[in-house]
Amino acid sequence: MDCLNCTIHKRELTFNIPKQLKSLITKEFSHDTSSYIWKENILHTSEAASNDMVDFLREMNLTSGVTFAPLHKEWSSLDTFDDYRKTSWLDELIKEKSIKMYFQPIITQTGEIYGYELLARFFDKEEAIIYPDIIFPAAKLRGRTFALDRLCRMQAVKQIKRLYGNQKAFINFIPTAIYQPEYCLRATTDLAHSLNITSDRFVFEVVETEKVDDIEHLKSILRYYKKNGFSYALDDVGSGYNTLDLLGELEPPFIKLDMAFAQGVSHSKEKQLIAKSFLEKAHSYGGLCLAEGIEDIADFHWLKHQGYELFQGYLFGKPLPDPLIDKKINIGQF
Structure with missing residues (x-):
């Protein structure tokens, strides 16, 4: 058994998406289905792919009710997503x-x-x-x-x-x-x-x-x-x-x-x-x-x-x- 989160891997994020937005997101990003894995209204995606999706939702003013969570973390409002995204430098620091x-x-x-x-x-x-x-x-x-x-x-x-x-x-x-x-x-x-x-x-x-x-x-x-x-x-x-x-x-x-x-x-x-x-x-x-x-x-x-x-x-x-x-x-x- 490995120590959870003790090493740096590509970051996966989970999003809790209101049901009415699922079809819209699926249609918008249909060209890249491998990056967006759905389980009912829970979306699993990479950090890179999530950046595009969040930017899209903001452009359409559809962020209400959407929450996200890094691996093994609690759900957070999209209001904190930019703060999370700005800390990406930390991964490289730990790696190096x-x-x-x-x-x-x-x-x-x-x-x-x-x-x-x-x-x-x-x-x-x-x-x-x-x-x-x-x-x-x-x-x-x-x-x-x-x-x-x-x-x-x-x-x-x-x-x-x-x-x-x-x-x-x-x-x-x-x-x-x-x-x-x-x-x-x-x-x-x-x-x-x-x-x-x-x-x-x-x-x-x-x-x-x-x-x-x-x-x-x-x-x-x-x-x-x-x-x-x-x-x-x-x-x-x-x-x-x-x-x-x-x-x-x-x-x-x-x-x-x-x-x-x-x-x-x-x-x-x-x-x-x-x-x-x-x-x-x-x-x-x-x-x-x-x-x-x-x-x-x-x-x-x-x-x-x-x-x-x-x-x-x-x-x-x-x-x-x-x-x-x-x-x-x-x-x-x-």
Whole structure:
């Protein structure tokens, strides 16, 4: 069984067409019957052919009641078709693997580089950066989240050879982009094992933790990682109303306090209470706490004093194309 949507193929679209329009469309495009496959009022066609049909319906002012859906996606109004069509560039980017991984250091209380979060940066044909806040919404609209998430994971895993000693690689993944872990993650785990690196140096990081609705599905993914010897982390902890309960259920080896609660924590009683509550929960089962988004040395000192073990943020280093040469950051310079 293959992982659904993990690779790029020619895109098929499905249209729900009002019955009164079926004969009109069939007649208009009778010269190309192979591109238009009907099942009652449901039309299956290629993306290229759908462009012509949608343009025709718009010209005739007949778009009312017509909906479309990419493979395995929900029905959408034709009002969003242009937005979908404009994201076609994404297919080529994924095919060509136009991606580089950037390294942001994660340090201990004393400044040793514990590992790096590997962050994806994408590039267009002119080598201009396309940032994640552009590309991931485009992938969601186009139904390419699965393929994009897989590409990022695979490219990130390969970078572990560039790290020193036992430094860990923190690698993001989107739980909703994984249907069944034994199929969707097989290539990732096979690649990691082939590198002859101890599995516990890989930390797979759940992003958008607060948006996870299917906790049982998330548990199945984490069990798969654990079975294969990998570690895992919950990202953006604190941003969801039920995150504290989630920690108790999942007991992740690493939790990452959301930057919204780390920044300014040294002088905010409210943020201090939140930071302490997650620290206590993590320590109750032996987890490590990582504070992200650190930009102020006062916040670092407060969190360190409370017992936070790991830190990440612009204060210690921005994401860069290469790991740092030094294995330790001089905290005394700040």
